[in-house]
Amino acid sequence: MKDSIQKTSAGRPRGFDVEKALDGAMRVFWQKGFDGASLTDLTDAMGINRPSMYAAFGNKEDLYSKTMERYVEARSQHLGEYLGAPTSRESVELVLRDAVMRFTDPNNPNGGCFGMQGAMTCANVSPQLKEHIEDMHVALEKALRQRFSRAIDDGELPRGSAADLARFYAVIYQGLAFQAKAGGGRRELSRVVDMALEKWPRQSSKVSKASSFR
Amino acid sequence: MKDSIQKTSAGRPRGFDVEKALDGAMRVFWQKGFDGASLTDLTDAMGINRPSMYAAFGNKEDLYSKTMERYVEARSQHLGEYLGAPTSRESVELVLRDAVMRFTDPNNPNGGCFGMQGAMTCANVSPQLKEHIEDMHVALEKALRQRFSRAIDDGELPRGSAADLARFYAVIYQGLAFQAKAGGGRRELSRVVDMALEKWPRQSSKVSKASSFR
DNA sequence: CCTATTATAGATCGATCAGTACAGATTGTT
DNA sequence: AACAATCTGTACTGATCGATCTATAATAGG
Structure with a gap:
């Protein structure tokens, strides 16, 4: 039988696109949260009916988990690219500029970041999934920290600043996500973002010039 | 009878403390969100039964609204004090330091900020309440902006920086709230907070000098 | 064609949801 | 003591929740 290669499985073929369906589910979860999204909401947005959903994804929590995975996979892919920039500062800027674009994308019906929405609305999911969501959020900070560590080795940054910088820009990132919803x-x-990459403004009377602030 | 002064209303007296009950409800809403909090959860935490809750607060959404009002009232009171500091920078620092303390308060079972939790989980409430919650979030930024405007008049800050600074520190504030949960x-x-009040670290070996991005 | 296999569609499951009816309990007023 | 007014506790409402049963449709292999 040598199945498992997901080749031509006998039986009626699936009548919908799994990834399209996941996108529909993600939209609903993103807008309403885990508890606020009902199976009716979800299957409507997915264009399928209940049994098809359960057969394809397991249950509501599994579906949620899979939409989240799909989201973070796309995100971490871009993140990897940005962190490949020559300097850590360029990397951070790319990350933040892209974040602003995504958070405020008019095509995105719900502003902000789906991952953060998940972290705020996952109180009623299993501990494992909750932990998985938490880990996901540490991932950004961790990736930034590694990038800054490399920058220190390269002489771009002073020693000992990696963890602090990573946390700082993670806070900026998350603050931007929320502000986009607000x-x-x-x-x-x-x-x-400009300011996060600059510095506190000089005293008024004079100066301002170089710092400029626009 | 000159009622309306809520004096000695005839009838059986209320057997619970309204504000204690609101605190209990707030804890549940804070942890589980609006949709995730069931009436059973709520009344258990409030120490009362359903009819008492409905008689005292209206319905679930009204209860939610009242817990939110209670929260923002306490918050805006402190905010007002902090903004009275001599300089805007001191004000901001007080706001942020206090925020960190509250967000990470071990006595607070749920980290972060209840108001932000509300903004993420209010998809299934009435449009009026949703709007009210949104306004609430603009309030911090608005208060900061006014404080910075005053600082400009005082010569503490360069002209034209009020809106930008307010938005920047609002982002920091909200980012801190989320990071506290993560x-x-x-x-x-x-x-x-230190870094938000400081500047980007100096270069180690050489400089990226004026390049300064953007 | 026949059978095995898988997916779709509608109906339905018990559980739980927000909200309430009703009876008893506790007060102030007369 | 009697009454009106208000609150509490139990039990219940219809609606909706997540999840499933059953029947039918569509495919592949024989």
């Missing part, structure tokens, strides 16, 4: 537009959030 | 400890978040 009315922050693309231009405004871009200014925040 | 494992960030008190020491780590305090370092982030």
Whole structure:
């Protein structure tokens, strides 16, 4: 039989696209959270009915887990690219600029970050999934920290600053995600990124010039 | 009878403390979100039964609204004090330090900020309440902006920086709240506050000098 | 064609949801 | 003591929840 290669499995073929369905489910979970999304909401958005969903994905929590996985996979792929930039500062800037674009994407019905939405609404899921979601959020900070460590080795950054910088920009990232849901537009959030990469403004009376702030 | 002064209302007196009950409800809403919190969860935590809750607070959404009001009232009171500091920078520092303490308070079973939790889990509430929650979040940024405007008039800050600074520190605030839920400890978040009030670290070997991005 | 296998569709399951009816309990007023 | 008013506790409502049963449709291998 040599199955397992998912070749031509006998039987009626699936009448929907799994990834499209996951995208539909993600939209609903993103907008309503885990508890707020009902099976009716989900299957409607997925374009399938209940038994098809259960056969293909297991149950509601499994479906949630799979949408989350799909989301983080796409995200971490981009993250990897950005962290490949020559300097850590360029890397961070790429990450943050891209974040602003995504968080404020008008094509994205729900602003912000699906992963963060998940972390705030996963109170009623299994401990394992909860832990998995938590790990996911540490991933960004961890990736940044590794990138900054490399920058230290390269002489781009002073020693001992990797962990602090990683945490700082993780906070910026997450703050941007929330602010995007709270009315922050693309231009405004871009200014925040500018500032996060700059410094506290000089005293007024004089100066301002070099720091500029625009 | 000149009622309305809520004096000695005839009838059996209420057997519970309204504010204690609201605190119990807040804990549940904070942990589970609006959809995730069931009436059983809520009344258990409030120490009362269903009819008492409905008689005293209206319905689930009203209860949610009242816990939120109670939360923001306490918060805005402290905020007002902090913004009264001599300089805007002191004000911001007080706000952020206090935020870190609250977000990471071990007595607080749920980390982070209840208001932000609300913004992420209010998809299934009425549009009015949703709007009210949104306004609430703009309030911090607005208060900061006014404080920075005053600082500009005082000559503490360069002209035209109020809106940007307000948005920047609002992002920091909200990022801290989320990071507190994602494992960030008190020491780590305090370092982030330090950095938010400082500047990007100097280059180690040479410089990236004026390049400065953007 | 026949059988095995898998997916779809509608109906339905027990459990739980938010909300309430009703009877008893506790107060102030007369 | 009697009454009106208010709160509490139990049990219940219809609706909806997540999940499944059953029947039928569609495919592959024989």
